Amino acid sequence: MRGLIVEAGRPDSAQLVDDLPEPDPAEGQVLVQGLAVGICGTDRDILAGEYGTAPGPDGRLVLGHESLGRVVSDDSGRWQPGDLVAGIVRRPDPVPCPNCAIGEWDMCRNGQYTECGIKQRHGFARERWRTEPDFAVGLDPALAEVGVLLEPASVVAKAWEHLELIGARAQFGPRTVLVTGAGPIGLLAALLGRQRGLEVHVLDRADSGPKPELVRRLGATYHTGAVRDLPLEPDLALECTGAPTVIADTLRQVGPNGIVCLTGVSTGGRALALDLGGLNREVVLENNVAFGSVNANMRHWQAAAADLLAADHDWLSSLITRRVPLDSWPDALQHRPTDIKVVLHLT
Numbered sequence: 001m002r003g004l005i006v007e008a009g010r011p012d013s014a015q016l017v018d019d020l021p022e023p024d025p026a027e028g029q030v031l032v033q034g035l036a037v038g039i040c041g042t043d044r045d046i047l048a049g050e051y052g053t054a055p056g057p058d059g060r061l062v063l064g065h066e067s068l069g070r071v072v073s074d075d076s077g078r079w080q081p082g083d084l085v086a087g088i089v090r091r092p093d094p095v096p097c098p099n100c101a102i103g104e105w106d107m108c109r110n111g112q113y114t115e116c117g118i119k120q121r122h123g124f125a126r127e128r129w130r131t132e133p134d135f136a137v138g139l140d141p142a143l144a145e146v147g148v149l150l151e152p153a154s155v156v157a158k159a160w161e162h163l164e165l166i167g168a169r170a171q172f173g174p175r176t177v178l179v180t181g182a183g184p185i186g187l188l189a190a191l192l193g194r195q196r197g198l199e200v201h202v203l204d205r206a207d208s209g210p211k212p213e214l215v216r217r218l219g220a221t222y223h224t225g226a227v228r229d230l231p232l233e234p235d236l237a238l239e240c241t242g243a244p245t246v247i248a249d250t251l252r253q254v255g256p257n258g259i260v261c262l263t264g265v266s267t268g269g270r271a272l273a274l275d276l277g278g279l280n281r282e283v284v285l286e287n288n289v290a291f292g293s294v295n296a297n298m299r300h301w302q303a304a305a306a307d308l309l310a311a312d313h314d315w316l317s318s319l320i321t322r323r324v325p326l327d328s329w330p331d332a333l334q335h336r337p338t339d340i341k342v343v344l345h346l347t
Contacts, residue, residue, distance in 0.1 A: 003126030004329055004344070008061045011049035016329055020062070020126055027122075027130035029075040032085060034346040036148045036323075037125045038066030039332050040184070041265075042118065047333060053119045064125030064344075065089045065117035066151040068139075078133040084143065086150045087124055088135040090115045090295050106158060106295035127346055137301045140309050146316040148343050149188070153304035154296035156188045156238075159261045160196075161300065163236055166259050166289050174235035175199055180227065180250055181240035182211040184341045185263055187319060189238040191311055194218050201234065203227060209338045210321060217315055227253050234258065242266040248274055251290055252282060260290040 003020040007013040023031070043063055046052035054061040071083040079085065092100035093112030100108050117123020139147040167174065177193045179186045182204035193200040200220035204211055207224045215222040223230060227246060233255035239247055242264025251260055282288070296304070308316060322342045324332035332344045 001127050002326065004063045004326070005060050006046060006052065006063060007059045008046075008052045008054040009049050009059070012047065013049070014047050014063070014329075014333065016326065023122075023126075023128055023130040025130065028132040028135070030079055030085075030131050030133055030136055031072040031074070032069035032087070032129050032131065032136070033072050034067070034069045034124055034127055034129055036068045036343050036345050037064035037117075037123070038148045038151065038184075039342045039344060040066060040152070044333065044335065046118065051118070055114075055120045055122055061117070062122035062124075062126050063117050064123035065115065066148055067116075067124035067129075068148040068150070069124070069129065071136075072128070074133060076133045079136060079138075084139040084141055084147060085131075085136040086139060086147060086301075087116060087129065087131045088137060088298065088301060089118070089151060091121065091135065103299075104297055106297045106300070125344065125346070134298075137298070137305060139305055142313065143305075143308055146308065146313060146320065149184070149308060149316060149319065149341065150301065150304055152184045152341075153188050153308055154301040155263065155294070156185060156192055157304040157307060158296040158300040159189065159238060159263055159293045160192050161303070162291065162293055163238075163259055163261055166291065167236075170257065170287075176201065176232055176234045177236040177238065178203065178227075178230070178232070178234035178250065178253065179238045179240060180204075180246050181264060182206065182215065182222075182340075183240060184319060186238070186240035187211075187214060187340065189240060189263075190215060190218055190220050191315075192307055193236075193238075194220060195307060195310065198236075201230065201232060203230065206337075210318065210340060214315065214318055214340075217312075217318075237261070238263060240264050248279070251279060251288070254286075254288055256286040256288075258286065258288045260288070262290060262292045263294070265294075 001020040071079045092105040097109040114120040176199045203223040212222045227249035237260045
């Protein structure tokens, strides 16, 4: 069986192999024919040897955490052959912690969770994979061309849920939302904002390419430049860049009672001069909130599947700027300036 692997922790060790064993039944009762995997920054960090843990002593890790496949068989009887599914990435820790015990594995408290294609579990960039019946998410057949977007959409669905939960602390009637970064997470965040009837503003560095038009097609407003120069004080903000200066400016830009969700993962090693006292004064006096959000649980995956189904499928398809066959995998792993989402096709 073919699959894309790395030697965990070793830079530039990715290779396409044809000697992978068939997926171990211990991985789950549901056997799935892999169709596609999405490529993201986490995959590139793993390729650089900065992240990733292999499940076994040989050090090999099958890549891919953004999945799409069709069920071949299910010994539990829950899924039928031909069902379109995605595999949930994170699995609860074996202890389990209080959150994992109730299905909130995205909020694991002891860090002993595992993640497919990332941490101690093989991923989905292989011709066939297995999963437990409870960790497969069904997709409507209409999403066959864009269902690989489900994993990033689940991350955004969680972020929106938590924005709304925090907003419920007081009278909550947001009208405007700022999304910083027009990558897949940012554009999907903008989509969910428009689905909620909000006035959406998206800020990104790109002043050409597909991003401005994708934002306009949503009925949202596209901006370039600095956050602090925007002519608005948004009620909500989703920060999707991880850029320190953008984070700091976004925290200052939101209006009274504003809420900022941080979804972008920053790289370390860069010092930033910051008037923390002044920022604290603004946050306290305006009752603002900033919080981080990562990963998703089953509730969010299911919500994301419904969000994608309700969206314009041509617009969703436009997020996938390159579709690359498995034999050309090095091309898929190379980021290009005009890329939004690159998808590696397994068949």
